[in-house]
Amino acid sequence: MFCIESDVNWKPSIAALLSVGLLTACTQETPDRGGGQREARALPVQAVEVHPRDLSRVVTISNSVEPLxxxxxxxxxxxxxxxxxVEExxxxxxxxxxxxxxVREQQAELARARARLxxxxxxxxxxxxxxxxxxxxLASYESARAELEVAATEVELWETRVEFGTVTSSIDGTVVSRYIEPGEAISRHAALFSIADLSSLVVRLGVSELDVGNLRVGDAVVVNVDAVGDRNPLSGVIRRIFxxxxxxxRLITVEVGLPEALGAGVRPGFLARARLLVEQRANVLAVPAGSVAESDGEFFVMVVNGDDRLERRVIEPGVIRGAWREILSGLxxxxxxxxxxxxxxxxxxxVRVVDLMS
Structure with a gap:
């Protein structure tokens, strides 16, 4: 209760006292409805709920499809x-x-060799x-026998050369290139045809020496070929690692077999993009990379506990994959x-969680 003496100018005094009262009221905590004091306002934060995630590392490499x-x-x-x-x-x-x-000349030589034989x-x-x-x-007899053997080998030689005049395929396959035309004069060892076994198609990928160590023959590979559209993706399998x-x-060739390719309409020369799983890290706990801090050599995160208060939790971090960081222990x-x-x-x-990501 304020006392105001009658012999002073009371109007300014009342104004001053009211200002002091208002200032005092602003510095005190406001009573809550139950008669107690209201706590300071909670800090709004965004949080993420820790769940297992797939942080496996996948690389995508492109190359042309080839016959095996x-x-x-x-x-x-x-x-x-x-x-x-034949043609292509x-x-x-x-x-x-x-x-x-x-090979008429060779045939004539063959006839002469047969007559000599x-x-x-x-x-x-x-x-x-x-x-x-x-x-x-005995010497004359052995000489006659030797001359007979020489004549026999001459016949075999010219029979082989005549046989060389007929070009045959050495495999079952498809003619993919023809380099000759009738009437051309060709030399020995000149290329005539390219023949491919289209029943087995592969894509050969150049993989970094840093990544190839985690690949194994038999690993599954997801392959996309633009030319076949909605028939993607195609399944592949690692056949061999060079x-x-x-x-x-410094790249190591990894050969991926495409068992479904021919049925999907894939042809040699089509561009294929293969996704290789070079590091398996499935079902690992992870948090946003920005939620991990380091202080005095310790890595930690801020955990919102059951009382909605922050708890500093020391953790052991693992690899970073994009926006996520693996947690090895602590959470x-x-x-x-x-x-x-x-x-x-x-x-x-x-704190008050205003956005909880899962």
Whole structure:
């Protein structure tokens, strides 16, 4: 209760006293409805609930689809092509005739060799009869037999050269390239055809030496080929991992088989993008990378406890994958962690979660 004496100017005094009373009221906590004091307002925060996540690392590598096996047929003799019986796209079987080369000269040599063989055979037969009667010495007999053997090998030689005039496929497959036309003169070892086994398609990928160590033959691979549209994705499997890296690029070739490719309409030369799982980290606890702070050599996060107060929790962090960081220890599934700026917060501070991400 304020006392105001009658001999002073009371109007200014009342105004001053009212100002002091208002200032005092502003510095005191406002009583709550129950007669107690209301606590300081809670700090609004965004939090994330800790759950297992897949932080596996996947790399995407592109390359062209290739047949598993492609051979280049070359001419085994020189001459002029008299016939070319197949073209690109034709399916061929093993030992099927693809082209013929003019070998009339070789055929003439073969006829001469056969005649010489007939002559040497007759000579040897006569020497053999004489030898049985001891009319010729052993040296003459052996000489006749040697000449017979030489004549026989001459026949075999020219038969082989005549056979070289017929070009046949060495595998079942499809002609993917034809390099010749009828009437052309070709040299020995000149390329004639490329034949591919389209029943087995692969994509060969250059993988970093840092990533290839976690890959294994038989691992599943997801492959997308733009050319086949909605038939994607295609399943692949690692067939083999090459034993050495390329000298210039330091990349190691990983061959991925595409068992579904042919049925999906994939052809050699189509561009394929393969997703390789180079590091498996499935079902690991993780928090936003920005929620982890370091102080005095310790990593920690701010956890919202059951009383809606902040708790400083020391953790052991793992790898970072994009926006997430693996937690090796210190947190459990279901914990609520402040998602950002832990260094700006104080343990024990009362908070209000305005956005809880799961």
């Amino acid at each position: 096996r492609t051979i280049r047929l070359a001419a085994r003799t020189e001459g002029v092509l008299t016939e070319v019986l 796209g034709d399916t061929v079987a093993e030992d099927q005739i693809l082209a013929r080369i003019d 007939h002559e040497r055979q007759a000579t040897f037969d006569r020497f053999e009869q004489l030898r049985e009667r001891n009319y010729v010495d 034993p050495a890296a390329e000298i210039e690029s 459990g599934e279901g914990d609520r962690v402040v998602s950002a700026n832990p260094l700006e917060m104080t343990a024990g501070e009362r």
